[in-house]
Amino acid sequence: MKGARFLVIPADxxxxxxxVASEVDALxxxxxxxxxxxxxxxxxxxxxxxxxxxxxxxxLTHRTRVQDRRAGKILVAPPSLTEKEESQLAPTTxxxxxxxxxxxxxxxxxxxxxxxxxxxxxQLCDLSRGGMSFVTRDTTPxxxxxELNIQVVSWEYPVNLDATVSRVSVSEEGQRVAVKFxxxxxxxxxxxxxxxxxQVQRRDALARDLPTDQE
Numbered sequence: 057m058k059g060a061r062f063l064v065i066p067a068d069x070x071x072x073x074x075x076v077a078s079e080v081d082a083l084x085x086x087x088x089x090x091x092x093x094x095x096x097x098x099x100x101x102x103x104x105x106x107x108x109x110x111x112x113x114x115x116l117t118h119r120t121r122v123q124d125r126r127a128g129k130i131l132v133a134p135p136s137l138t139e140k141e142e143s144q145l146a147p148t149t150x151x152x153x154x155x156x157x158x159x160x161x162x163x164x165x166x167x168x169x170x171x172x173x174x175x176x177x178x179q180l181c182d183l184s185r186g187g188m189s190f191v192t193r194d195t196t197p198x199x200x201x202x203e204l205n206i207q208v209v210s211w212e213y214p215v216n217l218d219a220t221v222s223r224v225s226v227s228e229e230g231q232r233v234a235v236k237f238x239x240x241x242x243x244x245x246x247x248x249x250x251x252x253x254x255q256v257q258r259r260d261a262l263a264r265d266l267p268t269d270q271e
Contacts, residue, residue, distance in 0.1 A: 057080060058080050058081065058082070058083060059079060059080060060079070060080045060088075060109070061077070061078070061079050061080075061109070061110075061243060061244075061247065062077075062078050062079075062080075062090065062107040062108060062109050062118075063075040063076065063077060063078075063107070063108040063247055063250070063251055063254070064076045064078050064090065064099055064100065064105055064106070064107055064108075064130075065100065065105065065106050065108065065254065066100040066102040066104070066105055066106070067102060067104040067105055067106050067119060068102060068104070073100060074097060074251075075108070075251035075254055076092055076097050076098070076099055076100070077092070077093045077094070077244070077247055077248070077251070078090040078091060078092055078093065078099075079091060079093065081129075084131060086133075086134045087123055087131050087132060087133055087134065088131070088132055089129050089130070089131050090107075090129065090130050090131075090132060091128055091129045092128050092129075098128075099122070099125070099130045102122070103121055103122055104119065104120075104121050104122075105119075105120060105121075105122060105130075105132070106118065106119055106120075107120060107132070107135070108250075108254075110243065110246060110247065110250070114140055115140075116138055116139070116140045117138070117139045118135035118137070118138045119135055119136050119137040119138075120132045120133050120134070120135045120136065121133045121136070156182060156183055156184070156252075156253055157181065157182050158180055158181075158182065158183055158252070159179060159180065159181065160179070160180045160208060161177065161178070161179060161180070161209070162177070162178050162179065162180050162190055162206050162207060162208050162209070163175040163176065163177060163178075163206070163207040163209065164176040164177070164178055164190075164192065164194075164204055164205070164206055164207075165204070165205050166202065166203065166204060166205075167203040167204060167205055167218060168203070175207070176192060176194045176196070177192065177194070178190040178191060178192035178194070178233075179191050179192070180208065181232070183249065183252065183253065184253070185237075185246070185249055185250060185253070186236060186237060187219060187222070187234065187235050187236040187237050188206070188217075188219070188234075188235060188237075189232060189233060189234040189235070190206070190232070190233055190235075191229055191230050191231065191232050191233075192230050192231050192233065193229075193230040193231075194230070194231065197224070197231070198221050198224050198231055198233050199221065199224065200221055200222060200223065200224065201220065201221060202220070202221040203218070203219075203220055203221075204218070204219050204220070204221065204235060205217070205218055205219075206218075206219055206235070215244075215245055215248045215249075216245075217237055217241065217245060217249075218237070218238045218240070218241075219235035219236060219237050219238060220235060220236050220238060221233055221234070221235050222234050222235060222236050237249075
């Protein structure tokens with residue numbers, strides 16, 4: 057369907073890759089042309105790829121082949137296999153939501169502040185589709201219920217996320233703040249969070265599969 061959105065990753069997951077956000081911009085018979093949203097990121101060079109699609113609490117994984125390539129575009133065949141599941145890649149919240157540990161810098165402001173206001177800095181600690189936690193040495197105390205805008209600028213896809221503070225604890229390293237994402241996240245924001253988690257999941261899975269010195 058024209059306008060449908062997918063994250064594109066190689067079917068061979070035992071390699072380094074960056075999920076590429078794409079959109080169907082033209083149909084060619086039963087095949088579809090996908091275009092990238094960011095020119096600096098290109099589609100995987102592999103012939104066989106996976107298209108990941110988010111539908112409410114479900115994730116659909118379509119296995120397909122690349123039939124043709126142009127600058128910033130690929131022509132993909134109809135899927136040979138589609139799997140639908142409530143999985144760790146679905147953009148949902150919940151107690152059992154998959155959470156990954158990650159350390160990247162973030163910038164923070166209160167939602168009631170005007171754009172252009174002084175940004176506060178922090179360090180992201182962990183992330184799930186439902187929320188994140190971060191550490192900050194900001195002297196202004198955060199409180200449960202505070203509405204924040206968090207800018208994660210070091211991902212391949214810089215993204216702003218609106219969130220609500222759910223828990224705050226204080227230690228020697230500063231304030232550790234847990235937040236829940238607001239329910240009105242856009243599809244693009246959900247894709248970017250999930251793309252990052254996909255990469256960390258694959259990195260951790262590959263690390264577990266490596267033989268140890270004792271083997």
